[in-house]
Amino acid sequence: MKISIIKIGGNVIDFPEKLDEFLKLFSKFPGHKILVHGGGIMASRFGESLGVMPEMVDGRRITDKDTLDVVTMVYAGLINKQIVAKLQALKVNSIGMTGADGNLIRSIKRPVKDIDYGFVGDIKEVNTKLIDHLLKGDLLPVVNAITHDQKGQLLNTNADSIASALATSLAADHQVNLYFCFNKSGVLIDEKNENSIIPLINEDIYQELKKENVIHSGMIPKLDNAFEALMKGVNHVWIGKAENLLLATKGKLSGTTIERHRYDLY
Numbered sequence: 001m002k003i004s005i006i007k008i009g010g011n012v013i014d015f016p017e018k019l020d021e022f023l024k025l026f027s028k029f030p031g032h033k034i035l036v037h038g039g040g041i042m043a044s045r046f047g048e049s050l051g052v053m054p055e056m057v058d059g060r061r062i063t064d065k066d067t068l069d070v071v072t073m074v075y076a077g078l079i080n081k082q083i084v085a086k087l088q089a090l091k092v093n094s095i096g097m098t099g100a101d102g103n104l105i106r107s108i109k110r111p112v113k114d115i116d117y118g119f120v121g122d123i124k125e126v127n128t129k130l131i132d133h134l135l136k137g138d139l140l141p142v143v144n145a146i147t148h149d150q151k152g153q154l155l156n157t158n159a160d161s162i163a164s165a166l167a168t169s170l171a172a173d174h175q176v177n178l179y180f181c182f183n184k185s186g187v188l189i190d191e192k193n194e195n196s197i198i199p200l201i202n203e204d205i206y207q208e209l210k211k212e213n214v215i216h217s218g219m220i221p222k223l224d225n226a227f228e229a230l231m232k233g234v235n236h237v238w239i240g241k242a243e244n245l246l247l248a249t250k251g252k253l254s255g256t257t258i259e260r261h262r263y264d265l266y
Helices: 016-028 040-049 065-089 129-137 159-170 201-210 219-231 242-249
Strands: 002-008 031-035 092-095 103-109 121-126 140-143 147-148 154-156 175-182 236-241 257-258
Touching: 002 159, 016 040, 016 065, 016 242, 031 065, 031 129, 031 159, 040 065, 065 092, 065 140, 065 147, 065 154, 103 140, 103 159, 121 159, 129 140, 129 159, 140 236, 159 175, 175 219, 175 242, 201 219, 219 236, 219 257, 236 242
Parallel strands: 002 031, 002 175, 031 140, 092 140, 103 147, 175 236
Antiparallel strands: 103 121, 147 154, 236 257
16 A cells, blocks of 8 residues: 655644645545644644743753643644544545554653653554554544553654654555655755755765754754654655645655665755
8 A cells, every 4th residue: 555644734734724725735635645733833822822831942842741731732632623624624534633542653751861851752653553444444544743651641742753653654564655744845955045955865964964053953853753764664755845745746846855875966
């Protein structure tokens, strides 16, 4: 089975018109697919309104108990069910899921080392049999950024990591492509210049750009997940704007393709 996993974030979710346009495009995306979403912008806004101020380290959210309550309400409730309802209106039969639903994704609470991330989950296991069952039944999973530890504790888990974990787990038995949609045209040399796209990036280039501080903050976990996915058998990883998603499936130059091998294109 060929499966595409598409991850979207707050740059789409936080704007109703953008979300509507993306879901129309996504509904036309060919083949079996899974949608993974975060929603950090909206979670931060809701949290601030409740006096729960966001705290980020290297693009990752520190999650105390109050923050966990907020992100669970926003990711698993408001955002997830809005997306499912909109997809149903587009005649796409979808099902909204946390990692706890059907024991889809089991995580452990991240051990405290230099930083205590709180109730943040590191993924340990994906229930691929459940995904197979849903896809074969023509159900489209819409997976949000909440997992569980199978001991009753919900955990906030990076949505890029969830997309990557789903992709790598399914890659053992299927041909899997992974698409990260975010607010830039791709990986950029100059984040202020949308035309400075690096069309193809490998790990050597990535490490060099990190040293030069060209790549930083939230892009680091995104690319870390991309390379890990390729190392574990994922066929193809793409990063770019949501509106260019269909172009990427047609082989047209858009966004950044992530490769394991060395090419001197930069």
